[in-house]
Amino acid sequence: MKQKVLIEVSMNDKKSRSKALKTAVGLSGVETAALKGQAKDQIEVTGEGIDAVQLTRMLRKRIGFSKLVSVGPVEQKKEEKKPEPPPPYLWPYGGPAYHPIYQSEAPNCSIM
Template identity: 55%
Template structure:
């Protein structure tokens, strides 16, 4: 089998949506690589073998409401691969409550007695 390249135009206007689109595309069977391309970074390029382009487009339509199949064709050997890595970072440590520990003997009021 020959590798194929599929380009789909998807309405993605921020990095979070681009990451979701690449996750959806990478989950389809036969996909070996995904990349974001286009002047407005609104196209996703998928490469691999035996990819169902109609199924991929409909999966993206379910999430993004607009997905248009631009092209399907064989991968050219002289073509350079464009790779854009999207990494999800966990920002900071989890927020746990902070308790202040006080020594009871330092804060006792000498005028108050419980006994």
């Protein structure tokens, strides 16, 4: 089951932000990581089987103060399936050689 984890981290400059993102992406199970919040001081991590406590501890060791804000499932958008159009028919080598409509065995045909 995919989950979304939101962690607040005290990040002051670009270097600490990039270090925090690298730390978050390095954890197993993480698919995406993004900065959130007005001051870009929160990291939103999505993935499958993420250990949120371990991620928070890693961020505390490498960056500084970090607080686990929320953990929850990822909300998936429902998409309507559109039927696929049938594939176009490709005539082999320029077209069929036998036309059953035009070849008739009946003697009453005035053209033949």
